[in-house]
Structure formats: structure tokens, C-alpha cells
Amino acid sequence: MTGRKPRADAAVNRAAVLAAAQDAFAACGPDVALDEIARRANVGPGTVHRHFPSKQALIGAVVLDRLTGLADVAGRLAEAADPGAAFTGFLRQLAGEAAHNRVLSLALGTDLGEEVAAATATLRQRVAVLLGRAQRAGAVRADLDPADLHALIIGIIEAERRLPDSRRGLGVDVLCDGLRERGSARVAKAAGRG
């Protein structure tokens, strides 16, 4: 008899597979072999299959884990003293994770089942809170709604994935700059259009 209970072992193994899968998906994309994930997690292929009966189940679990993590961050930032900095800081984290995690970026744009959809909805709701606070603080242009922001984020993730590593973060920089409420910039633009 070992010191650990079998159920605790299983939980440790599941967490190890999940962490290995995240790294493997980030490095190789969603087509990486389950055997490669088992190798990275230092478990047998049977252990991977026992916890995640299909590739789809594993992808769903990885995405759920990241979405939940991001939603936790967004939830904490909703109390931050500087709503503008909280908003742009969150955008940077979201885009950075998504650019390095093709599976996550896929999930932000497509359908991966009910549980992932619920986690995405929670995340979007919390991002909307951050957006509203930043707008009320005068830090972000007031005409932006959460759906606009979602479309812009997906576009910037696409841009980030096309930038070389040395330029990573430029897309989010440009997005954050472009979303800023700036009295003089608005006036100049309105004049330019007239």
C-alpha cells in the first residue's frame, strides 16, 4: 500500500495530462497525437484514454481550464482601482494566451459543446464588466459594445498569430491605443470626415 490514495493519484494524473496537453497543443496545434501527450505527461497512453476518452474531450477540457482561468482573472480585475489599466491588462493576457494556444483561439471562434459555451459566456460577461468600468472611467471609447469588442479581440488574436515572436504584443498595443477615449482625437477625426 502506498502513501497516496488511488483517487488522489488519479487526480494528479489527470492534472498532469491536462498540463501536458496544453503545452503540446501550444507547441504542435490540435492535431498532436495522444501518444505525444502521454509521453509529455510521463504516463501511459491508457491513462490518457481513461481520463479523456477522445481527442475532442481532451481539447474541451484544456479549453475549459483556460477559459475558467481567464474568467477568474477577469473577476478579480473587476475590483481593480484603475479600470482602464485593468481592462487593457486583461486584453493583453487574453490575446497573449490565445496567440500561444491555438486550441483556445479556436474555442473563442467556434462551437465546442455546452460546458465550454457556458464558460465562454461567463468570460464574456466578465469582460463586459471590465469594458463598462473602463468606459465609465473615460479610459475606453464609449461607443463600443461587448460584441464589438469580441470581434476586435478575435481579429487581434489572428494578427498576433501572424506576427513574428519578436513583435508579439504589437497587435494588442495597437488595439488598446485604438480603443482609448481621447477627446482631441475624436474631434480631429470628426473634422477630418466633415
Next chain:
Amino acid sequence: MTGRKPRADAAVNRAAVLAAAQDAFAACGPDVALDEIARRANVGPGTVHRHFPSKQALIGAVVLDRLTGLADVAGRLAEAADPGAAFTGFLRQLAGEAAHNRVLSLALGTDLGEEVAAATATLRQRVAVLLGRAQRAGAVRADLDPADLHALIIGIIEAERRLPDSRRGLGVDVLCDGLRERGSARVAKAAGRG
């Protein structure tokens, strides 16, 4: 005997098919049937096939036509008196056309053969000229290179395609705002990072 020469008729028909194909691709995407394009051009299916032996050939011709048109615009704007306005005006036109033209947006991101690649290279070269002029005029952030801009444009086209029609153009607005060189904004950002 009619007043028009057969060769002139053929050119007219080819132009009609090309224009109908652009509309059909914009409305229905690249999977639209060649018969639907013939119907829109008011010619028989045989006429479409005579000018464009495959769907791929037709897509290539449509993309080439739009890329050449955009390169012409960029070429003319290289002489514009206000380099900043010329640059942002061109970005608006490019993103607007690409958002409405899924075939064109595909071509900006993927490989469609040598002739299209050459036209894309010409367009990118002319956009680089517009970028350089706008940067020298102090209108666009100086650290951006043409490859960065290309990645950002593709991202913004993706964002525009996800925005509802009522919000079309918001992505380019945000991009143009975000690319502006603004002394005070740079300083504020550098301070925020320190």
C-alpha cells in the same frame, strides 16, 4: 453581320462574367455555382467556361482584378498632399473591400498562384510606400514595419467580417486610431509600463 466584332463581344462577355463573379462571391462566398454566375452575367454557362475553364481560374481572375485595382489606388495616393490621410483612407478602402469580398480576403492570407502573388507583391510594395510617407509625416507610429502592418490588416479584416453591418468600419477606425503617432500617448504608455 452585327456592328460589333466578335473579339469585342468576347471582351464584353468576359468583363460581364468577371463583374458578376465578384458580386456572386461577395454575396455567396467562393462556393457559389458557376451556373449562378452565368445567370447573373446574363450569359450561357458555356461562355463562363470558355473564359474561365475552372472555378479556380475565375477566383484567380477576380482576385487579380481587385488587387490590381487596389494597387492602382495605392499608386495614386503615393502622391497625395496629406500622407496620413492617404494612408488611413487606403486602409479603409482595403478593409472595406476585403470584408465584403471573402475571395479577396482569402487571397491576402493564402496562395493563389504566381500572377496573384505578383499582384499581391506590387500592392504590398505600394502600401509600404504609403506607410513610409505617413511615418515620415509623423502621422503613424514609427516602429511599425510593412510586415507588422500586413498582419494587423489581416486581423482587422477578420474583425470586420465578424461585426454586424451596422458597425462595419469600426475595426479600421480602431486600427487607424491605434496606429497614430501621439507623443503624449507614447509617454503615458511608457510610464505605465515602468
